[in-house]
Amino acid sequence: MKHQGLTREKRTQKDYSIAFKLRIVSQVENGDYTYKQAQKEYGIQGKSTVLVWLRRYGNLEWSKPKLHT
Template identity: 60%
Template sequence: MAEIKHSQYVKRTQKDYSMSFKLRVVAEIENGELSPTSAMKRYGIQGHGTILKWLRKYGTFDWENQTPSNMPKSQEQKILELEARVKLLEKQKAFLEHQVDRADRKAVLFDMMIDLAEKEFNIPIRKKCSPEQSTSADKKEKKQ
């Protein structure tokens, strides 16, 4: 008669996760393979606080002193971090180059608009003073 549809959402508790699963998730997060959010999505963990509890309980980070308690990073980890930093800097450089190009185009467009307005209305819009005039004005002010 009437079909009962079951939702795919299943409420879990801490007891549903095995110790090995918790340790594997913590290790993947600490190694930089996953972020806490991506671990939640990948493994179907329902709360962000759950992962934070695991990190505090089973991780190598010293939460009281706010320092990592493990050994220094390996060469591979340093290389991966530097490569990620290079990619980020390349993205930022491309964005800034785009902004500079856009600003240059705007400046050219504004110059053209001023030229057109000066021509159409026959009025000087730009201030036309030479550097000598401005320096001589400064000297006159000092004498007075």
């Protein structure tokens, strides 16, 4: 018996509309999702894709975390 697995189509940044990106950013900034939850919920494959959107389109400070001493 041959095993048939589901294959995911790889996506690029170009596949996501600006409206989709802004919706994700808004949901993360409003606290509806963490960026990792949003990534999983919407099937975004890139590990840092949502973070890039947050830095580019978001209203909050999303630079690298600062170490507190």
